[in-house]
Amino acid sequence: MGKNNVEIKEKRPLGPRFKRFFKDFKNQWELQSMIIPGLIFMIIFSYIPMYGLLIAFKQYTALDTFSTAPWVGLKNFQIIMTDKFFWEAMVNTVAISLMKLAIGFIAPIILAIMIYELHDGPIKRFMQTISYLPHFLSWIVLGGMLITWFSTTGLLNQTLMAVGLMDNPQNYLLDAGKYWWIATLSDIWKEVGWGTILYLAVMSKIDPTYYEAAKIDGASRLKQIWHITIPSMKYIINLNLILAVSGIFGSNFDQTLVLMNTQNQEKAEVLSTYVYRIGMTQGDFSYATAVGLGMSIVSLILLVGAHKVTKRLNEGQSVL
Amino acid sequence: MAGKVVKGDLDSRIFNFINMSLLLIFTFIIIIPIWNVLVSSFSSGRSLAEGGFVFWPQEFSMENYRAVFRDETIWQAFFISVAKTVIGAGTHVLFCAMVAYAYSKQNLRGRKLYSALGIITLFFSGGMIPTYLLIKSLGLLNSFWVYIIPALFSFFDVIILMNFFRNVPKSLEDSAKIDGAGDWRIFWSIYLPLSKPALATIALFNGVGQWNDFITTKLYVTDQALYPLQMKIYEIIVQSQTNTMQNIGGSVVIETTARGVQLATIVITTLPIILIYPLLQRHFISGMMLGAVKE
Structure with a gap:
């Protein structure tokens, strides 16, 4: 044995x-x-569904099944190259995302520092509570609110006319030229407070003796923020930056669906709503999948790229 | 952090003054638009059309709310919203906890494979159309269960719960094992009761997500009987947008009546979130920390 x-x-x-x-x-x-x-x-x-991505390389219509649909190779990806509407959506997506990144990434850091600098007490707690609230409103609800605020008899027109900045009311959501700003600022309004939570949590762990030492050395409050508070948040700032960069091609879906109308569509359509329109409304599953696949691959590359860059900036320390 | 900033020199006092003023402005920018929506929802159609109020309704009226509740489907939508939130959040948290318990055990056979398969799902997905085709072939289109089953599991929540489970004292489990309890028993009678804060956090977040979700409906549901409140608002918005288009330069009466209904529906839909907000706030800071900061 x-x-x-x-x-x-x-x-x-x-x-x-x-x-x-x-x-x-x-x-x-x-x-x-x-x-x-x-x-x-x-x-x-x-x-x-990942296996289902193969239909991006097929000609899949409602008449076929997954296996009988003919292979077409890279044809769908070639169509993308000359698709005017795709590139329009691409420009909008990147522009809106970069605006959100440029403003929306910095805003929570500044707000968190300002809140941190307040005395502990009911006022501070009240401001925190209020600032988190908009995060819990859905985009549908916020979209409905925005339509009201921006309408001709809405809050914004009234305020601007009351302070004499404007004579004739206008409906801002029907003005395509203003859409990028509306999308960016409404997103920041919704998420800026929520974005402070992690920063505030990290700041609460900073050793107070640093500030005392700085005060004895005569450092002003702004100098203390610059040399103590911000460096202490390096890790979490990096992490958020990576996630924000990799999200450039994603999301905006529900926001756009609510705020888009026939007047502002050329500036409002983003890749995710374009995929929705091509695939779900027009039934061209294969082409829509190809667009979606392209989007996720670019997002993945951005994630890896941003990770590499911040890793180099951090002298080889990975944050993921 | 407490008492970091005491009354200091002039420089410090100027800083405090400017800081406080800016934060007050910020707080107003958040509050006033929300307050304005609430006030507008209690205004008559005529005063909505005329404008001219910000803080208080010129002409207090319940007509918008009466119009909303005249529509019987609103109650059905409310019921669907509640059902998908309660059932969805409950099943999600239990399912994830079950997986997280097993995943928290280092001696789990095949753990590396499970781990790799899970992490891939965090970074890559099939996307909208392949997922739609799957849901369709599973027969979940126009079914209530499309709100529940695809939302059962999230690997991210599994990781959060796993981190929490690892802090449960090992001795409790060991003594239960000596008494002959199996894993299911230990999970159910030791881990679940001890992890209530973590479970509540996940359930609350998932519940808010369910309550606010309209994409699932938009993608997979065309049967109006299954519409939740969010989808009702979306429909009203689309409807009033079309009216606005048709009425450019024309009558604003139709537009404002529709807007009144829209505002009242928004307030009704948001009310439950505001009501559980204190509860949420107690949980979400710890919840964010559980998930995001590994130290």
């Missing part, structure tokens, strides 16, 4: 390891029975 075992081990070195694996597996069947539903879920709801 013993000799036999040794022989098997030499011929198929994996055999006993597999056996042990299955034995362990069986011994912990209770644990496995808890994780396998999660595995099945991921296979069905994440990995089957």
Whole structure:
């Protein structure tokens, strides 16, 4: 018997390891029975759609099934190159995202520092509470509100006319030229307070003796912020920057669906709503999938790229 | 942080003054538009058309709310919203906790594979159209379960719960094992009761997500009986936008009546969020920390 075992081990070195694996597996069947539903879920709801991305290389219409649709290679991606509407949506997506990145990334840092500099007490808590609130409004609700504020009899027109900055009311959402600003500023209004939470949490861990030492050395408040507060947040700022950069091509979907109308569409359409329009409204599944796939690949490249850049800036320390 | 800033020199006092003034302006910029929506929803159609008020309705009126509740489908939408929020958040948190319990065990066989498969889902997905085709072939289009089943699981929440489970004292589990309890038993009677704060955080966030979600409806549901409140608002918005287009330069009466209904629906939809907001606020700071800062 013993000799036999040794022989098997030499011929198929994996055999006993597999056996042990299955034995362990069986011994912990209770644990496995808890994780396998999660595995099945991921296979069905994440990995089957990833496999479904192959239709980007097919000509899939409502008449075909997944397997009978003919392969067309890169044809859909070639169409993208000359698709005027795609590039319009691309320009809008990048422009709006970069505006959100430029303003919306800095704003929560500044707001967090300002809140941090307040005395602890009810006023500080009240301001924090108020600043988080808009995050919990859905884009549908906020969209409805924006339509009201921007309408001819709405808050903005009234305010501007009351202070004499304007004579005739206008509906801002019908003005395509203003859309990028509306999208950017409304997003910042919604998320700036929420964005402070992590920064405030990190700042609360700064050792107060740093500030005391700086005060003795005669550093002004602004100098203290610049030399103590901001450097302490380096890690979290980097992390947020990576995530923000990789998100440039994503999202904006619900915001755009609510705020877009026939008057501002040329400036409002973004890639995700374009995919929706091509795929769900016009039924061109293959082309829409190709656009979507292109979007996710570029996002992934941006994520990896941003990670590499910040890693270099941090002398080789990874933040992810 | 407490008492970091005490009454200091002139420089410090000027700083405090400017800082406080700017923050007050910021607070007003957040509050006034929300207050304006609330006030407008209680205004009559005529005063909505004329404008001229910001802080208080010129002509107090419940007509917008009466118009909203005259539509019987609003109650149905409210019911759908509540059902998808409660069932969705409940099943999501239990399902994720179950997976997270197993995933928190270092000796779990195949852990590396599960881990790799999970992490990929955080960074890459099939996207809108392949997911739609899947939902369609699963027969979930125009079914209530499309709100629940695809939202059952999130690997991100699994990681958060796993981190929490790892802090549960090992000795409790060991003594339960000696008494012959299996993993399911330990999960159910030890881990779940001890992790209530983490479970509540995940459930609240997921619940807010469910309540606010309209994309799922927009993509997969055309049956009006399954519309939640958010979709109702969206429909009213689209409707009034079209009216505005048709009425450019013309009558504003139709526009403002529709707007009144829209505003009242918005207030009704947002009210539950405002009501649970104190509860939310207690949880979300710890929740954010659980997920984002690994130290």
